[in-house]
Amino acid sequence: MSNQKRKCRQYSGEYLKYGVIPSVNNEQLPMCLLCEKTFTNEGMKPSRMNFHLKVKHPEKANRDVAYFRDLKVKFEKRSTIGGLFKSHGNEVEKGLIASYKVSKLIAKCGKSHTIGETLIIPAVKEIISTMMPTQKDITPSIPLSNSSVSSRIDEMASDIENKLYDELKTTQFSLQLDETTLRDNEALILAYVRYINSSHAVVEEFLFAEKLEVDTKGSTVYKAVEQFFKQKGIPLSNVIACATDGATSMVGRHRGFIAHLKREVPDIFTIRCVIHRQHLAAKHLSDRLHSTLQAVIKAVNRIKAHSLNDRIFRQLCHENEEEFERLLLHTEVRWLSKGNCLRRFYDLYDSVLDFFKCKLLDEKISTDLENRRADVAYLSDIFNKLNEVNIKLQGTKMCLINAKGIIMAFISKLDFYKSCLLRLDLNQFPSLKALKENQTDDSCLSDTDLDCYSSHLQALKEDMTIRFKDLKELKIPEWVVNPFQADATNADPNLVEELKTCKMTLKDHKISGLNDQLEKVHRENEARVKRESKLVKEIEDLKVDTLGLSYRIETLQIEKEIEIEKFSTKLQDPQETNDHLNEELSDKDASIGEYLNKLIEMEQINLDMCDRLANVEDEKIASTHWLESRFKDKIVEFEEIIGEMKTEKERLEMSLVRNGRYNCLLQELKALKEEYSHKFSEMEQKKS
Structure with a gap:
């Protein structure tokens, strides 16, 4: 018997009527809710639990189950030392997580580390006390001191x-x-890397910024890079491409950084920065345009260098109701500075001339700027286009493939800009076009000016062609440019399988995208049909109003004839008849004038409706052409939708036919108006 396994009783919910629940430490042991005494597993018998309740707690023996259930809830909600430590630990952990998140936001915004305890914590306290007055203060559990934020x-x-x-x-x-060199002549070398991560996404990250102690020679730069890679355990052989600017210390054939790097990594691909070359090409100006640019910079510095001149110029711009009130300084190291400075200067050109004329600072500057207005307009336009190219070349997702397309497209556009200038087609040069339209004389844009501008465009094209020769000769595989239509058999054997998978994936995405666009067009067509039905309903209501107005005019005509007959019988007393006739005629003229005004309003509404219907028809035709050109391969699937569109088009044509009938009715009303005018003139003659 001693070797047999003893029976272990399990707790049942029915035992709650005896005031017993499972023990907190062991669910197989019963515990009394009243005295919180724990018994052995043998005490799980109903007889023993009932005996304990009647003997130890006789005053509670007749209580129902609801009483013990409430007692159980209170027991479970009681405060314990372990629960207090657990809740406090959760609060501290959440506060620590919040501290890291807030520190990350502070770092992203570039704010001082003291802003956490000087602004964020007080702001959170005010928000909690205002929005949730009953909520306890949670800010003590969020460490945001200066040292905490810095360490995070x-x-x-x-x-x-x-x-x-x-x-x-x-x-x-x-x-x-x-x-780069900082203000205190401290030289830094900055490094960025771009790679494909484990998720097959192109990632660009900042790698390091190292200080160059003495000089910025190519060997010094290479030693700094090599030392950093050795410290971090990154092999130089992992570098497959390198991009630098055109400085001699970087691209020198024997002692440049690239030369030292190629000795360590012979097969590395090197290229000069595309944006840097584009910026250098933009600086190539003729003597005349260069002197114009210097005149603009001199005028801007003359105004911005003195605080009094700046305030006076700002007040002058405010009085002239200019869009801007400040000029922009030109900064050579800023790629977009030159174009922005010229654009703002030309926008405030008249105010600048007024300022120099009123202040009498330097008459030569005012006269020189007045003679160079066309040059400033041209420079503003061409540098605006150069800035657009520069902005397109920026961004983390830019690569040589996209850069080649942008640069080659701009070089080809230069010939187009030149031909437009020679034909005086200035749509590509808005500032020059506005200048020519505002000044009627031909002296504002002479043949000499056009030759100067066209020569600059030609020189700019030749310069960019030379600078980007390597980019132009860069061969890009067809499967990279257009993987959807490229022949996979001509690609690298290691990429054939992946390329075919990519083609099928792209095809599926393209079909799904076409379906999404089809659904979008279908929804637009439904909305257009609703608008057309609403317009038709408005036209019908307008017709009803017009018929009522026509009936009212006919009634007035009949009343007019009756009144005329009455007045003809009263012509025996000319004075009385004349006064009465004048009074009646004035009343009738006012009434008819009111209805004629309403008729004119109805006519205007009808014209607006016709314009809206014409716009709807134009949108319909444009949508149809777009669908026909976009879904040639899916025409079989779209026949039903195209049929519906044709039906809607016929419905619109019927609406236009009904609209034509309504125009005929308006013409009849106009004829009736002329007839009334003629009769009124006859009545005036009779009255006289």
Whole structure:
């Protein structure tokens, strides 16, 4: 018997009527809710539990189950030391997470680390006390002191750097370097990397910024890069491409950084920065245009250099109701500065001339600027286009394939701009076009000016063609440019399988995109049909109103004839008849004038309706052409929808026919108006 397994009783919900629940520490042991005493498993018998209740708690023996259920709820909600520590631990953990998140936001915004305890914590306190007065203060559990924020930012930055270094150790990547000098003559070398991560996404990250102690020679830069890669355990052989500017220390054939790098990585692909070359090409100006640019910069500096001149010029712009009130300084190191400075200067050109004339600062500047208005307009337009190209070349997703398309397209556009100038087609040069339209004389844009501008465009094209020769000769595989239509058999054997999968995936996406566009067009057609039905209903209501107005005019005509007959019988007393006739005629004229005004309003409404119907018809035709050109391969699936569109078109044509009938009715009303005018003139003659 001793070796047999003892029977273990399990708790049942029916035992609650005896005031017993499972023990907190062991659910197989019963515990009394009244005295909180725990018994052995043998005490789980109903007889023993009933005996304990009647002997130890006789005053509670006759209580129902609801009483013990409420007692159980109170027991479960009681405060315990373990629960207090657990809730406090959860609060501290959440506060720590919030501290990291807020520190990340502070780092992103570039704010001072003290802003956490000086602004964010007080702001959170005010928000909680105002919006949730009963909520306890949670700010003490969020550490946002200066040192806490700094340590959080350093920890997160270190973690991000370590992850980046670990990825670069096993991943091939491209490197971009640039050397810069700070205000205190401190030289820095900046490095960026671009690679494909484990998720097959192109990632661009900032790698490091190292200080150059003495000089910025190519060997010094290479030693700094090599030392950093060795410290982080990143092999230089993982660098497959490198981009730099055109400085001699970078691209020198024997002692440049690229030369040192190629000795370590012979097969590396190197290229000069595309944006830097585009900026250098934009600086190529003729002597005349260069002197114009210097005159603009001199005028801007003359105004901006003195605070009094700046305030007076701002007040002058305010009085002239200019869109802007400040000029922009030109900064050579800013790529977009020159175009923005010229654009703002030309927008405030008249105010600038007024300022120099009124202040009498320098009559030569005012006269010189007046003679160079066309040059400033041209420079403003061409640098605006150069800025657009520069902005397109920026961004983390830009690559050589896209850059080649943008640069080659702009070079080809230069010939088009030149031909437009020679034909005096200035649509591509809005400032020059506005200048020519505002000034009637031909001296504002002479043949000499056109020759100067066209020569600059030709020189700009030749300069960019030379600078981007390597980019033009860069061969890009067909399957990279157009993987959907490229022949997979001519690609690299290692990429054939992936390319075919990509083609099928792109095809599925294209079909799904076409279906989405079809649904969108279908919804637009439904909305257009609703608008057309609403217009037809408005036209019908307008017809009803017009018929009522016509009936009212006919009634007035009959009443007019009756009144005329009455007045003809009273002509025996000319004075009385004349006064009465004048009074009646004035009343009738006012009434008829009111209805004629209403008729004119109805006619205007009808014209608006016709315009709206014409716009709807134009939208319909444009939508039909778009569908026919967009879904040639899916024409079989779209026949039903095209049929519906044709039906709607016929319905619109019928509406236009009914509209034509309504125009005929308006013409009849106009004829009736002329007839009334003629009769009124006859009545005036009779009265006289």
